[in-house]
Amino acid sequence: MRTRFFNITVLILLGILLLPGVFYRVYTGDYFLQGEGSQHVWLPQFVSIVDTVQMLATVALVVLFAMAWRRHLARERDRRRQQELHEQDWKDAQKIAELGYWVYDVQSETLKVSLETLRIYDIGGDKEDAENETKISLDTILSKIHPGDVASVQDKWQAALEAEEAYEITHRIVMDDGKVHYVYVVAKPRYNVQGLLEYFGYSLDITHHKQLTEQLCLSERNLLQAQEIAHLGHWVLNGKNGTLTGSPEFYRIFRLGEVERVVLTEELLDQIHPEDVEFVLSQWRGAIEQERAVEMTYRLTPLAGELQRYVHESARPRKNELGDLEYIGFTQDITRGRQLEAQLRNSEQSLLDAMRVAKMGQWSYDVETQNFTGLENMRNVFPVFVEDIIAWSTFFDAVHQDDRLVAMEKFQRGIKENEVFEFLCRTIPDSLGQERYVYVFGKPQTDETGRRILQGVMQDVTNINLVKNELSLARTIQMDLLPQDFHPYYEDDLFSVTSVLKLARQVGGDFFDVVKVDEKKIAFVIGDVADKGVPAALFAATSLVLFRHILGETLEPRQILQKLNAGIVKNNPTMNFVTMFCGVVDFEAKQLSYSNAGHLPPIFFSADEALSYMELPQAPPVGVFAEAQYETVTIPFLPGNSILLYTDGIVEASDENDQLYGFDRLLNFCSKHRFLPARIGVQVLQNDITDFVGSAASLDDITLVNIAYNAERPPD
Numbered sequence: 001m002r003t004r005f006f007n008i009t010v011l012i013l014l015g016i017l018l019l020p021g022v023f024y025r026v027y028t029g030d031y032f033l034q035g036e037g038s039q040h041v042w043l044p045q046f047v048s049i050v051d052t053v054q055m056l057a058t059v060a061l062v063v064l065f066a067m068a069w070r071r072h073l074a075r076e077r078d079r080r081r082q083q084e085l086h087e088q089d090w091k092d093a094q095k096i097a098e099l100g101y102w103v104y105d106v107q108s109e110t111l112k113v114s115l116e117t118l119r120i121y122d123i124g125g126d127k128e129d130a131e132n133e134t135k136i137s138l139d140t141i142l143s144k145i146h147p148g149d150v151a152s153v154q155d156k157w158q159a160a161l162e163a164e165e166a167y168e169i170t171h172r173i174v175m176d177d178g179k180v181h182y183v184y185v186v187a188k189p190r191y192n193v194q195g196l197l198e199y200f201g202y203s204l205d206i207t208h209h210k211q212l213t214e215q216l217c218l219s220e221r222n223l224l225q226a227q228e229i230a231h232l233g234h235w236v237l238n239g240k241n242g243t244l245t246g247s248p249e250f251y252r253i254f255r256l257g258e259v260e261r262v263v264l265t266e267e268l269l270d271q272i273h274p275e276d277v278e279f280v281l282s283q284w285r286g287a288i289e290q291e292r293a294v295e296m297t298y299r300l301t302p303l304a305g306e307l308q309r310y311v312h313e314s315a316r317p318r319k320n321e322l323g324d325l326e327y328i329g330f331t332q333d334i335t336r337g338r339q340l341e342a343q344l345r346n347s348e349q350s351l352l353d354a355m356r357v358a359k360m361g362q363w364s365y366d367v368e369t370q371n372f373t374g375l376e377n378m379r380n381v382f383p384v385f386v387e388d389i390i391a392w393s394t395f396f397d398a399v400h401q402d403d404r405l406v407a408m409e410k411f412q413r414g415i416k417e418n419e420v421f422e423f424l425c426r427t428i429p430d431s432l433g434q435e436r437y438v439y440v441f442g443k444p445q446t447d448e449t450g451r452r453i454l455q456g457v458m459q460d461v462t463n464i465n466l467v468k469n470e471l472s473l474a475r476t477i478q479m480d481l482l483p484q485d486f487h488p489y490y491e492d493d494l495f496s497v498t499s500v501l502k503l504a505r506q507v508g509g510d511f512f513d514v515v516k517v518d519e520k521k522i523a524f525v526i527g528d529v530a531d532k533g534v535p536a537a538l539f540a541a542t543s544l545v546l547f548r549h550i551l552g553e554t555l556e557p558r559q560i561l562q563k564l565n566a567g568i569v570k571n572n573p574t575m576n577f578v579t580m581f582c583g584v585v586d587f588e589a590k591q592l593s594y595s596n597a598g599h600l601p602p603i604f605f606s607a608d609e610a611l612s613y614m615e616l617p618q619a620p621p622v623g624v625f626a627e628a629q630y631e632t633v634t635i636p637f638l639p640g641n642s643i644l645l646y647t648d649g650i651v652e653a654s655d656e657n658d659q660l661y662g663f664d665r666l667l668n669f670c671s672k673h674r675f676l677p678a679r680i681g682v683q684v685l686q687n688d689i690t691d692f693v694g695s696a697a698s699l700d701d702i703t704l705v706n707i708a709y710n711a712e713r714p715p716d
Contacts, residue, residue: 098205104138104187106161106197111136120183120205122175146172146180160199164189167201181207228252231333237265237315239288239325244268246331253311253333254300273299291317291325297334309335347571359460361385365392365442367415367452381460382438383430400426400435411442414454418444422533424461437462441535443574457574486514489679494587495522495709498682502649502702509536509578510647510701511544515551517584523551525560525582526599526705528647530621531574539576543568543622547582555584557595558632561622565597565630568623577623581616581645585637587709592637595630597622600648603670607640607711611671613663614643642678642708644670649700653689656696661689678706 100117104110112133118124121144123136145153149171160167167187172180187201226232233250237243242265251257254271269277276298287294293316300309315329361378363385365371370392374385384390384398399407403425414421420443427436442456486497497514509529516522525547529536543564550563560582568578581602583594594614598621601613617631646666653661669688673681682704689702 099202101200101202102187104199104201106199109138111138111141117203120181120203121173144173146174148172160187160189164197167199170206181205182210231336232330233332234328234330237327237329238320239317239327250331253331271300273301275299287315287317287327288325293317294327294329307335307339309333310338311335343570361458363456363458365411365454367454378458381458382427383436384427398427400428402426407440410440411454414442414444415452420444420531435462436460445575482512483514485516490514491679491710493710494520495585495707496678498678498704498706498708500682500686500702500704502686504532504649504701508532508701509540510649510703511540512645512703512705513544513547514705514707515548517551517555520588521555521584521586522707523555523560523582523584524645524705524707525580526645526647526703527578527580527622528599528649528701528703529576529578531576532700535574535576539574539578543578543580556632557582557584557593558630561595561597561619561630562628565622565628566626569626572623575623577621579621585707585709587637590636590638590709591634592643593632593634595619595632597628597630600646600651602646603644603667605642605644605670605674605708606638611667611674613667637709639709640711642706644682645703645705645707647701647703649702650689650704652700653693653702654696655692655694661692665692678708682706 098116098120100114100120102111102113102117105112112135114133118134121141123140123144124134142150142154153169153171156169157167159165166189168185170182170184173183174180182205184204184206185201186204187199189197189199192198228249231249231253233247233253235244235246235250244263244265246263251263254268256263256267256271269280272280280296280298283294283296286292293314295312295314297310297312300311302309310333311331312334313329313331315327317325317327320326359377359381361381362375363378364373364375366373372385372390372392372395374382374388374390378385382395382398384395396404396408407423407425410421410423413419420441422439422441424437424439427438429435437460439459439461440456441458442454445453445455447453482499482501483497487499487501489499490497499512499514501510501512503510509531510527511529512524512526514522514524525544527540527543529539529543531539546564546567547560550560550567553563554560561580564580578597579599580597581594581599583592585592596616597619599616601616603611604614605611615633617633619630620628622628651661651663651666669685670681673684676684685704686702
């Protein structure tokens with residue numbers, strides 16, 4: 001501003017100096033006065049001076065003009081540079097925000113788009129070398145839009161053009177690599193300098209935002225589902241006005257419906273057990289006064305005929321955006337947990353009582369520290385457990401010297417081979433010279449920290465003759481539990497049953513059962529307990545008793561296994577399990593329904609088809625998972641059909657060279673002798689297995705059961 005004022009001032013002064021000479025020449029009519037011919041002799045010298053000043057002024061004007069032009073060029077360069085920087089900043093901002101602008105000429109139906117718009121729609125080749133703005137057709141944009149969105153985009157765009165209204169939409173585009181992106185588009189109408197209608201708008205790539213939103217929605221859904229499964233609801237309590245908002249599960253717990261709304265604390269107090277209301281109020285008063293956390297368990301008022309309900313509540317204080325105190329917390333329905341705790345306590349007490357009656361105690365052995373830990377009732381079984389923890393040497397020093405080496409060998413083999421073991425040993429004589437006989441059972445396990453341990457039971461069986469008698473009695477009982485009407489052979493006009501059960505020891509874990517439900521239906525089961533000896537026999541007996549009990553409730557094979565599994569898992573201190581195959585034959589409907597729990601596939605005999613192993617649904621054995629699910633399969637079962645059930649003692653029977661009998665040999669043998677009567681065929685199969693094993697020791701129980709639907713006989 002100052003420079004401009006100075007230049008104007010100089011020009012005015014120069015003009016004042018030049019004006020007299022100009023006026024003189026105009027006045028005399030001789031602009032180029034030479035002096036002597038002039039009528040005004042006093043002016044020539046002055047004019048000469050003026051000419052000199054005029055020349056100098058001209059030079060000064062040229063210099064000033066050059067300086068002013070130079071400053072003008074410098075300012076123009078700075079302005080252009082600022083404009084370039086501004087344009088670059090604008091382009092960078094578009095790229096960072098993934099936002100591109102565009103102008104649509106309604107008359108020519110062309111789009112003038114920015115570089116970022118090309119990037120967003122994945123249009124063109126080398127976008128880095130493209131101009132700041134590029135003209136493209138509307139069809140080019142439409143070609144990139146997802147086929148499922150094209151119609152809606154065109155309809156909405158046409159409606160905006162006809163009404164000259166703003167345009168707004170979110171749609172998908174398909175990139176060249178096949179990926180789908182989401183774009184938010186906004187445009188407004190305007191008239192350009194020529195008075196023609198055009199639309200100015202921008203396109204924003206919201207793909208990342210869309211993905212985050214979907215992930216957030218998924219997380220929220222998962223959270224709500226998890227809360228529903230866990231019966232846990234979260235909530236926020238306003239400490240100022242006493243209002244509360246919560247999740248759907250929270251409202252379900254307090255029977256307030258499932259619609260999210262503001263709840264008054266009085267509504268919640270109506271749901272709390274009357275005897276616990278004052279306790280809950282006192283806890284909350286103290287927490288709010290001291291602005292501390294609160295955690296408590298209380299009862300809810302049950303409905304008529306409903307069990308007592310319990311909830312656990314926990315909350316932490318915080319300040320909201322207005323500075324008011326509020327609490328965020330959760331409430332969990334723990335009714336089922338309380339019931340299970342009570343059942344567990346009852347089961348544990350029953351187990352302890354049974355162990356005391358049976359003179360049995362539990363123990364564990366830490367392989368790393370080589371220490372025994374005596375658990376329940378061990379002091380009454382093995383007197384050396386005067387302390388809860390004893391060393392390896394202390395334990396075996398208390399074993400009778402004649403039995404010590406065998407006992408140590410059994411223990412060490414169980415540790416080394418990671419296998420179950422059992423043995424009978426005597427203790428050293430006490431002060432009265434009396435010895436005890438102790439049955440020891442151990443099983444390798446891994447504790448919660450990953451360390452190897454042995455867990456098991458010991459039982460005082462001092463009277464060895466009593467033990468032998470009990471084992472003999474146990475064998476008798478186990479054999480008596482078999483279906484006496486169907487073992488070893490049964491036949492009537494409708495069906496026949498042929499069975500073989502050969503135990504490797506006095507008692508074992510194989511079992512089967514056949515129950516005649518009515519004149520047209522039979523139910524059956526075959527099972528193989530993972531253990532051996534007495535524990536397996538007890539487990540097998542329990543499974544059989546449960547099976548017969550459940551048949552009074554349902555004949556659905558899937559439900560039979562579900563109920564069996566639930567009953568066994570509930571009280572299974574030895575963590576044992578059993579494979580089972582059960583089924584129901586409906587002779588009137590001529591169909592077989594069956595379900596499987598990890599058992600081997602039976603062989604299906606058909607009069608007009610080749611023999612084959614039955615296809616079984618995959619499911620875990622009974623006793624492994626409380627939440628295990630089983631499936632029922634129903635197939636035709638016609639006269640002349642039969643199935644052969646068996647346990648792994650058949651296919652895993654080995655000869656002197658440790659060669660297994662195997663599935664192929666079993667199927668081939670049955671195919672070869674398929675036309676033999678079932679009673680003879682089963683006996684021939686047993687003989688073939690015996691011949692195959694030869695002198696090798698039988699290590700596993702063997703069970704065979706054939707159930708045949710007798711062929712229809714011609715009328716007399």
